[in-house]
Amino acid sequence: MSYSYESIDALFEWAPEGALALVKQEISQLVRRDKAVLADAFYDYMMQDPNASPFLSVKAVEARLKPGLQKWLERLLCHDSEAELQAVLAMQRHVGEVHARAEIPLQLVARGMRLLKREICSRIVAGRLGRSETLLAIMRVTHLIDVAFEEMSAAFEHSHEHEVRTDEAYRMSAGSGDLLLERERQTSALLDWESRLFRAMAMGLSLEGGTSLTSSAFGLWLNHKAALIFDNTRELPLIAECVARVDNAIFPEAVFARKKAPVPDDVRALIKAVTSEVEQIRFLLASMFERLTDLEVGRDVLTQLFNRRFLPTIMKREIELSRRKGTAFCVLLLDIDLFKQVNDRFGHESGDRVLQNVAGVLVGQVRASDFVFRYGGEEFLILLAEVDHIKACSVAEKIRRRIEASVTPLTDDQSVSVTASIGVAAHDGHPDFQHLVDRADKALYQAKAAGRNCTVLAES
Template identity: 35%
Template sequence: MNQECITGLTQTWKNICDQYDETEHLAALRFIQAHVETLVTIFYEQMLKEPEAAHFFKDDIIQKRLIDTLRKWLLETFEVALNLQFEQSVKRQQKVGLVHARVGIPSWFIMRGVREIQRKMFELLQQDLTQSSLLVCSYIVQIMGLSTEIMCRSYEFNTEKSQEIKHNYRLFSAMQDVAVHKDKQRGSLLDWENELMFKIFSGNSEFYHPMFSKSEFGLWFIHKAAYAFSGSDQVQLVIDRIYQVDALTEQTMIITDKDYLQDLIQQIRELNREIQHLVDQLFQVAEYIESGNDSLTQLLNRRYLNTIVSREINFARQNQAPLSLLAFDADYFKNINDKFGHAAGDSALKFIAEALQRYSKGSDYAFRIGGEEFLLLLVDTDLVRAMSIAENVRSYIEKGLIRTAQGQQFNFTVSVGCVLYDGHPDYQRFLDAADHALYAAKNNGRNCIQVTKHLSSV
């Protein structure tokens, strides 16, 4: 949901509360506080009668966490009219819907549970059929209905997001001949550059050349390729470089100083070579889209990450099997690119991929999730093995030596976050725990391993 939607829902929540006075707000909160344990109990009693619910609520640790979460949700929802934190509450409902979408809990489960809470609430309120109790009942029903609506909106939004990724894959597969597109667009880029060089060196001090963003290549990339390749790291880089070339091209048409003009030409050529390199990587992505590989390292890309981690979590829960996750990040990677060039940076990334493959099993999953960040999902792996692999990879990379095409040599290090799966069904919490461990490793001086044994409760 965007901010405009959140703002509208925030106003709706406030409008509902404004229909009632503080006496009714307090009465509703006190009613919830007095009966929260009963309402939570009836919710899960009814949920566990549903055969489809067994997968989500079967073990004690998950049930305990979910009960605590539902209790907190009920109390916080009816404190909003008093603390006036309307927007914060809308965002909380939005987050709950997101978690439901990640875990895969169907919306109708939640609607079914809310219906049971409301049924029990009416049963309790029948003991006091005063005008005040009817107002309190009306207020509670409206607030619970709105809260559930926000959750479902968030659930649907995140489901649509998943479908959008699949649509992007279809766009990739619609490219009939990758090799033809690749050669054609490379030729288009070079034609634009050669035409500019000709005009500059023709001796005519006044000339006009179309902006790179308006050339055949620029229009193709901005209006077609950028969408087809959405999700790839290189897309925004190419777009940025295209507009940098535009700015330099404008200067070539007004500058008369030959030395300065030579400098501008060199900058344009360097940017265009970088664009060519990035576009080549994008076409490699298209070539590997069927297998879901990262074009540079041949590891899995992040688009399969959620699906695979979710599946392995389900397996670990059903079979009581250990599961570990390692997160890697190259230390000071920008310095490598700045000092030795992007080709050297690519060599460093390939070296990390080589290390991950060297020390992992065929059943493990190695991902490049973007930039210099990697994940290694270790199936049927306890913390002892996970730490051993983490140290092997860290040490191997630290001792390695990268050689550039220009004959230079350099080495680098990685920071590692390690987490052991603790049984919670939400895969994002597992990924976040690894990310937090990696962040701690960075803060602890880099080139080290940080372990997180337990995920924080939600």
């Protein structure tokens, strides 16, 4: 259900004329006056909860969480336009996604929401409103907080479900046997269907009652197994579109063509159309299997570094270890400077060699306890275990100098040298790993803006 400013006000249309406006004004004054006290009460309560305290730190609560809660209370309970309401609901959905990544149980949040409602409503009762206006104010505050929690919960469940489905897809694929063999089997099934269709067309056989691509061996596998194995991949819906075009347009046209005298140009056009769709399916199928094969072994094919897909699992574990053992860790986000110019000048094959060379430098400069990921394109992410920000910056500078001094040999006696910009961020106790990555990314952006080929430490 979607909520609007008007739909929420409509719930209280039974109130006497002018009462809702008076109640809104009273709630706004109360929240703006007591928001700091309410935030203190909320986090005092949560810090005493043994189930909630592992996700909180005194520093984070005072520096970030209390001010954030005050802002949230004011935005939610004092909004006076559609735009302000939608902004706070969007913020709730973001909070839900963050809580899902940090694996903060929803019941803890629900417990905190109950406390806030109790604290606010007790102040309303002690205020200056009459009996009917007090009831109206309590109902409005309760409803708005419930709406916010509903939006957050929906986002939490969606994000959590996606992670679970991804994990299940991986487990199913990893346990399903030889993926390369499965790829060849399904490619063969697709080509077999194409061959049967062309043979029937060449021999002038009737295609009525023939097998569509959807009901072929390949189509059945696509609908019943592929959707489970290749969960949420971009290629799967594209393959489904190709199959739909074949079955809804090309195949019926082929059936119709066999009912009349064959026209060579028509037959050639049909064969060309089928061939085009089948080739597209083969390309998408290969891409889909290749990605899953990479995931199965946990390595990027080009650099042999860890796959980015495993980053959440490893980061969550390091955050848990840091929380349990009290140890620090840091993230380095590295980007090769002006990498596009390498591809444009020397070609993508040479660009791949540069990526492989940089990957080798990174692996050679870290310890066995550290993790190196190909984060995407020419970006790399390094997780340094049990180091503080001083040591992390030292490692980053050593890596930067080694990359600058390294030479990548190319073909025809050519070689190329590159530099790198690095953003460093130390874990600050935030339970969401994306918060740490975002801080490193911001520091990397600052390094780029400072002229590239340098290291910048993220602000704490």
